[in-house]
Amino acid sequence: MMQNKYVRGLVVALGSVIGLGVLLWLGELIANASSDEAYGLALQGAWGPGGWLTWLLIGGVVLYIIYVLFAEAEMFKIGTREVVMMAIGAGLYGVLSWVFNIVPVPSVSLVSMRPVVAIPIFFGFAFGPTVGFFVGAFGNVLGDALTGWGVFPVWDIGNGLMGLVPGLAGMYLTEAGRGRVKTLQWISAAVLAVAVILPIVSPNIVDPWSGEVANFGAWWYVMLVVLVVMLGMSLAPRFWPYILGLLTLGFIVFGAIDMVNNGWSTGVLVVWVVAAILAYMAYYVNARAEAITNWLDDKETTALVVWGTLGVIVGIGFAAMADIWINGYSFTTAFIGEFIPAAGPNILFAVILTPLLYAAWKQARARAGR
Numbered sequence: 001m002m003q004n005k006y007v008r009g010l011v012v013a014l015g016s017v018i019g020l021g022v023l024l025w026l027g028e029l030i031a032n033a034s035s036d037e038a039y040g041l042a043l044q045g046a047w048g049p050g051g052w053l054t055w056l057l058i059g060g061v062v063l064y065i066i067y068v069l070f071a072e073a074e075m076f077k078i079g080t081r082e083v084v085m086m087a088i089g090a091g092l093y094g095v096l097s098w099v100f101n102i103v104p105v106p107s108v109s110l111v112s113m114r115p116v117v118a119i120p121i122f123f124g125f126a127f128g129p130t131v132g133f134f135v136g137a138f139g140n141v142l143g144d145a146l147t148g149w150g151v152f153p154v155w156d157i158g159n160g161l162m163g164l165v166p167g168l169a170g171m172y173l174t175e176a177g178r179g180r181v182k183t184l185q186w187i188s189a190a191v192l193a194v195a196v197i198l199p200i201v202s203p204n205i206v207d208p209w210s211g212e213v214a215n216f217g218a219w220w221y222v223m224l225v226v227l228v229v230m231l232g233m234s235l236a237p238r239f240w241p242y243i244l245g246l247l248t249l250g251f252i253v254f255g256a257i258d259m260v261n262n263g264w265s266t267g268v269l270v271v272w273v274v275a276a277i278l279a280y281m282a283y284y285v286n287a288r289a290e291a292i293t294n295w296l297d298d299k300e301t302t303a304l305v306v307w308g309t310l311g312v313i314v315g316i317g318f319a320a321m322a323d324i325w326i327n328g329y330s331f332t333t334a335f336i337g338e339f340i341p342a343a344g345p346n347i348l349f350a351v352i353l354t355p356l357l358y359a360a361w362k363q364a365r366a367r368a369g370r
Helices: 005-034 052-070 080-100 115-127 129-147 153-172 175-201 219-235 237-262 266-287 289-295 298-326 331-368
Strands: 204-206 213-215
Touching: 005 052, 005 129, 005 153, 052 129, 052 153, 052 298, 080 115, 080 129, 115 129, 115 153, 115 298, 115 331, 129 153, 153 298, 175 219, 175 298, 175 331, 204 331, 219 237, 219 298, 219 331, 237 266, 237 298, 237 331, 298 331
Parallel strands: none
Antiparallel strands: 204 213
């Protein structure tokens, strides 16, 4: 019976739902210990449009469909190595997400700047969709819990999908699959183009919590940069070391503007630390660009960029659109006020930093003789 992929899919989906439910419970315990104002499962309720169990089951259905579609692939196999990578990746993503959660991004919900989004995308691409999903989902549970925010199942599933989707890339790295990568590239570009246009057409969003009108019109600049970087990296992948340098400059400018407007704060400190780290990375990458490109060919870079972008779009899109039912948002509020602020910076970090992680991993494997 277990040879039937539909039956196996049910087992995998049910196991994932139970496992994520346990992780949410653990996350709630950590969040309650971190803050008296944590938004726990009891406040959300189990059933109904905003029920945590409702969305856990919906996530299980999504996982079941993905498994059935790709069940014959080796990438879904789990061994000792994959379990170890799940633990390492989830721990890294959780702790580093907690660090960056103090740097908010203007939105209608709890959105923060997360350069570490490259972690679940890398783990998914390198070790398969199962590892990527666990790293993204549990890492987000852990990060939000340590921050004291609480647990948010749709965002945990969304972060899991950010790691899972790039894990499917292994099926399309052959010559026969390159055409599909190009198709996904232009689908992603079309979504980003919509994200450029909508803030121009409808810049003012009513904050659903305060009732005040917030202007999101400036986000079209950001999304245009994201679109150009994504297309530039995927069409001319060897230029990504130079784009890393531009990202460093952007962080320095952002930190300076934030400090002028808001004064010195922990968030500003984190931004400047990230800028310093990126500056070193940009120097290192540009100094060793030739050596790095020996470990990362153009085909792999393009795949990382396209699948990383698609992973963010699918994952953040799932969470943001779910909030239409959970929080009663309109489509424009969910897309402009939540999807764009969360997905835009995430895509930028994903397409620039993930290739660096992947190249370093390949080099380490070669030195270890694996």
